[in-house]
Amino acid sequence: MQDEQERWRAAEHLALVLSEGGLQRMAARTLAVFLFTDRPSVTAGEIAERLDASAGAVSGAVKSLLSVGLIERLPAPGSRREHYRLREDAWAILFTSQNTVIQTMLDAAGTGITAVAEDDLAHRRLVEMRDFHEFLLTELPDLLLRWQHHRKGG
Structure with a gap:
């Protein structure tokens, strides 16, 4: 007990x-x-x-x-x-399904970038937000493939 x-x-x-x-x-x-x-x-x-x-x-x-x-x-x-x-495969699925969240963040950053002047501090922050989420979206597929390979003992 x-x-x-x-x-x-x-x-x-x-x-x-x-x-x-x-x-x-x-x-x-x-x-x-x-x-x-x-x-x-x-x-x-x-x-x-x-x-x-x-x-x-x-x-x-x-x-x-x-x-x-x-x-x-x-x-x-x-x-x-x-x-x-x-x-x-719950954890990989969760990570993959979060791509929609990442895309939403990316879209929000893009909207913000168009709403502020280029010389505005907010513009720099929003560009970094956009760039980070773009990077994440490009890296996720390879990361998940590596995880599947690792999980299979490779």
């Missing part, structure tokens, strides 16, 4: 770290369930029970994690409940 308590104490600590890093609290706690469960899949009801949370809160967190590609819905023949699991 002590090992089980230790496991879920560590899960709650991770959730706290994730939420301090910007992830919504319930999404962070839900992600921690996926990371720390010893089961291949879980249902929203099981997550709600584990977290002592409402079905609505868990539903929103699950939708959030599905939308960024960290978890996936599984077919569950014979079950009336949806089953979910952490994707095997």
